[in-house]
Amino acid sequence: MLSAFAVSAFAGNEANPDAIELAPLPAPAEFRIDMDRPVAFDASTTVALECPDDKGTEWLAVHFREWYGAQSPKVVASNLSTFQPLKLSGSPEAYAIAADASGVRIAARSLAGVRWAAYTLRQLAIAKRGTFKTEGRILPAVEISDVPLLGFRAVHLCWFPELRPQQMERAIRLAALLKFNYAIIEPWGVYESEKHPWWHWPNPTMTKAEVRRLSALGRDLGITLIPQINAFGHASSSRSCTMKHMVLDIAPEYEPLFEPGGWNWCLTNPETQRVLRELIAEMHEDFGNPPFFHLGCDEAQPPTCPECRKRPYGELVCEHIAGLADFVKSRGARAMIWHDMLLDRSDKRWKGFVKCGSKATATLADTLSKDVIICDWQYSYGDMKEVCMDWPTMGYFKEKGFAVAGCPWMNYNAMKPMADYIAKIGGFGFIETTWHHLRGGDWVKMYKYASAAAWGTPVPPGTPQYDTPFGNVMRLVGYDMKTTDYLDTGHLNYQVPPGWWVDNN
Numbered sequence: 001m002l003s004a005f006a007v008s009a010f011a012g013n014e015a016n017p018d019a020i021e022l023a024p025l026p027a028p029a030e031f032r033i034d035m036d037r038p039v040a041f042d043a044s045t046t047v048a049l050e051c052p053d054d055k056g057t058e059w060l061a062v063h064f065r066e067w068y069g070a071q072s073p074k075v076v077a078s079n080l081s082t083f084q085p086l087k088l089s090g091s092p093e094a095y096a097i098a099a100d101a102s103g104v105r106i107a108a109r110s111l112a113g114v115r116w117a118a119y120t121l122r123q124l125a126i127a128k129r130g131t132f133k134t135e136g137r138i139l140p141a142v143e144i145s146d147v148p149l150l151g152f153r154a155v156h157l158c159w160f161p162e163l164r165p166q167q168m169e170r171a172i173r174l175a176a177l178l179k180f181n182y183a184i185i186e187p188w189g190v191y192e193s194e195k196h197p198w199w200h201w202p203n204p205t206m207t208k209a210e211v212r213r214l215s216a217l218g219r220d221l222g223i224t225l226i227p228q229i230n231a232f233g234h235a236s237s238s239r240s241c242t243m244k245h246m247v248l249d250i251a252p253e254y255e256p257l258f259e260p261g262g263w264n265w266c267l268t269n270p271e272t273q274r275v276l277r278e279l280i281a282e283m284h285e286d287f288g289n290p291p292f293f294h295l296g297c298d299e300a301q302p303p304t305c306p307e308c309r310k311r312p313y314g315e316l317v318c319e320h321i322a323g324l325a326d327f328v329k330s331r332g333a334r335a336m337i338w339h340d341m342l343l344d345r346s347d348k349r350w351k352g353f354v355k356c357g358s359k360a361t362a363t364l365a366d367t368l369s370k371d372v373i374i375c376d377w378q379y380s381y382g383d384m385k386e387v388c389m390d391w392p393t394m395g396y397f398k399e400k401g402f403a404v405a406g407c408p409w410m411n412y413n414a415m416k417p418m419a420d421y422i423a424k425i426g427g428f429g430f431i432e433t434t435w436h437h438l439r440g441g442d443w444v445k446m447y448k449y450a451s452a453a454a455w456g457t458p459v460p461p462g463t464p465q466y467d468t469p470f471g472n473v474m475r476l477v478g479y480d481m482k483t484t485d486y487l488d489t490g491h492l493n494y495q496v497p498p499g500w501w502v503d504n505n
């Protein structure tokens with residue numbers, strides 16, 4: 001049947017490239033698609049899955065039932081040797097799909113590859129035409145052999161007090177469908193610690209039950225949730241521009257744990273180490289003991305308390321972070337930290353790049369354990385759309401022997417060059433930070449550009465009036481959450497701000 005798939009058969013797609021409703025796009029070398037030759041994808045279809053992991057067949061069947069109900073295709077395990085049409089890359093996340101009149105075939109090297117194949121099919125499948133209600137689905141004829149550029153592809157999500165848990169779940173589910181495989185979750189004063197109930201604002205939304213539920217959900221969807229605690233600066237768990245402090249504003253008795261003013265933890269206080277270790281252990285356990293733990297450590301200030309000023313701060317910071325990193329290691333995980341305190345801001349080599357450290361804290365780049373993963377956030381300050389081809393700070397950490405991840409924000413055009421640079425130097429991965437912009441057009445662009453960059457493919461072409469690829473995948477998240485709340489559709493809570501008619505007419 002393969003001969004029916006001559007490349008010329010896909011001319012329909014070339015004439016209308018907007019019709020590729022899939023993000024991230026697969027590796028372009030092995031991607032052919034033709035919606036003018038639709039293939040049945042319903043209860044009459046058998047999907048043959050070839051995967052050495054037996055769990056793949058079960059996972060696919062369960063999720064097809066969840067997505068398609070009585071109209072689900074059947075899933076049967078098949079033998080890899082019978083899968084001829086496309087080469088399957090050796091990467092553990094690789095997958096290949098062939099769909100034609102003879103049926104649908106998937107090959108994958110692991111359960112991860114099965115998931116990515118399933119998400120690709122799910123985005124491409126549309127309702128069969130010509131009926132009032134959905135009566136099964138159709139796929140374009142496709143041949144895909146796909147593999148990600150980078151093995152670690154993360155989004156960094158901030159759980160603010162203002163964020164509803166549904167928004168966090170949507171962000172996690174959407175990231176998974178776009179083939180991110182990690183999500184770093186940073187609580188901003190919302191984690192409900194049992195051990196230290198003073199360490200959150202009143203009525204925290206990130207309850208232990210919710211953390212456990214979302215972590216289990218992530219494991220099923222193929223996106224591992226990684227917890228974060230800001231173990232150095234940002235101890236207020238609030239944006240600096242608001243002058244809020246999660247602890248000191250309402251529980252002043254904990255003042256000794258922080259430097260005067262509250263921005264840094266007081267690193268010479270042994271109680272600080274105890275508290276942070278207890279919080280790390282509790283959170284790590286709630287997240288299901290994932291293989292990484294993010295310790296924050298960005299944008300700290302020089303110390304002002306008499307005890308912390310007695311010793312060179314670089315030494316003290318190194319001891320503090322190394323102690324916590326060892327503790328994380330003793331729990332079977334690797335610590336991650338932001339990079340900026342490890343670069344001396346007066347060092348001319350880093351001109352134009354983010355660096356917040358002093359000569360003292362920059363010594364950490366030589367003294368810190370090489371087990372720690374350096375998350376180098378570079379936002380192309382001055383121009384968020386700037387293209388930067390070379391990333392000297394990332395190269396520096398790699399040369400020092402660290403695993404380094406490139407972390408963009410809304411510098412969209414820099415994302416692909418950054419991911420390509422990380423791949424070129426054999427870096428660790430890519431982390432898309434989102435901060436307080438997880439809504440509206442910023443959310444769409446951050447996810448679209450970052451998922452494409454980390455996967456190693458171009459950004460899907462924009463459709464003229466309505467972003468169909470993104471709208472489709474966002475809607476799938478809504479189906480999975482059985483959303484009926486107006487607030488949880490689209491990428492903004494409201495089309496028109498509440499009160500608009502009253503205030504403006």
Ligand SMILES: [Zn+2]
Nearest residue numbers: 266267305308
């Ligand atoms: Zn101190």
